[in-house]
Amino acid sequence: MGKKSDLSEFDRGLVVGARRAGLSVSAVANLLGYSRTTVSRVFREWSEKRVVSSARQSCGRKCLVDDRGQRRLDRLIQGDREATVAELTARYNDGQQKTISERTTRRTLKRLGYSKTPLGAPPNPPSDPGQSAETTASSGSTQPEPTPRTDAPKVDHKRKDKGWQV
Structure with a gap:
């Protein structure tokens, strides 16, 4: 059986309000569609702490970079x-x-939203459209040689993490 999601503050308030109005735990459970255990737990937490919010939002590791x-x-x-x-x-x-x-x-x-790829640089340079398949096959390589593009920005491949772009 899977775990259900937490009750919202509004739902918790409904449970507390119904119990304070005099309804029994079973009547509130039937009315709102929650288990009797959930109704009694929410009301007990409220009666002890006077707070209806869940502490679940404050669990987990805190972010180092706020x-x-x-x-x-x-x-x-x-x-x-x-x-x-x-x-x-x-x-x-x-x-x-x-x-x-x-x-x-x-x-x-x-x-x-930053990435390491320079703005405007294609992921793979396009092959020369004028080069035919026979020229590629006769040169012995399976990949055509990329031709330098004049409109693309220069990319320095010596540094790994060069150029942060949005």
Whole structure:
């Protein structure tokens, strides 16, 4: 049997309100369509803590890079689009109490919508349309030699993480 999703704050309020109005646990369960265990648990939590919200939203690991950190990382990229992940991480960690790893930097950049491919560069350069299949077969290679494009920006392939683009 699978786990059902949490009750919203509104549904929790309905349970508490119905119980406070004098309905029994079984009557509230039948009326709202929840199990008696759920109704009694929600009402017990409310009567002990006077809170109807679920604590489930606060579980899990906290993000190391919050909204402010994301804006800071975005400004670092805008300042130097040619920076590598290692350089961005070092600049981000400079003066920070909580440092982050390069992996966290990559994950945050991906969440922000950045990629490593330069803007306008095709993933695979197109083959020369004037080159025939016989020319390719006679040269012995299975792939045609890519021709340099004059309209494409220059890409420096010496650095791995060159050029962050949105």
